[in-house]
Amino acid sequence: MEEIGKGSEGWSGAISNLTEMSSNLDSLQNLLLKNSVFLEDHTFATAFLTAEQSRTIKVLEQRVETLERELDAAITAAARARSEKRQAEAAQKAAELRAQEVTKELENTTRKYSDCVNMHEANVGPFVKISIENGTLTALPVVKCWLLHWPSLTSKANIILTLIAEVFELHMEELRAKQEEISKRDEDIKLLEAISLTLGGKNSRSGSL
DSSP, X not given: OHHHHHHHHHHHHHHHHHHHHXXXXXXXXXXXXXXOOOOOHHHHHHHHHHHHHHHXXXXXXXXXXXXXXXXXXXXXXXXXXXXXXXXXXXXXXXXXXXXXHHHHHHHHHHHHHHHHHHHHHHHHOOOEEEEEETTEEEEEEOSGGGTTTHHHHHHHHHHHHHHHHHHHHHHHHHHHHHHHHHHHHHHHHHHHHHHHHHHHHHHHHHHHO
């Protein structure tokens, strides 16, 4: 009996809660009906169009801000590329001057070496025979007493001339590398300028909207 009584009390409480919720819903419905605003079709269409335009303007403003940041980044990158190009041009000019110096030094050293050989032959007599085979300078002693001296001297001269030629070739390679770097910088600058123009055009069209 006690369990049946407790069950009846539970059902009574649940029904009471449902009745209260129904009453609250009716009150809310009456409140909404009382405060509702019914618009005409024209007024509703105007309000809807205004809201759509506001959202479109907001999206365009955000896009313009993004494009402006991209444009600033492109301009900065172009300025950096121009600066690097100027540095590369300065390095190329320095490499050209160094190549000229090495060329001049090579010519002077070769001329001095030839003058020394000619002078010694004029004062002492012909004691060596100079020959060039496969691009290598060699001295062939004629007098036996000079065999211990001139082969060593000629070998040193060959080493000096070889080193000078290697240094000259190294500077020429550096010069070619600088020229390739400048060409690459030119291409980067042209690309960045094209990006800047494109972004600038997009900004103009977005602003006109």
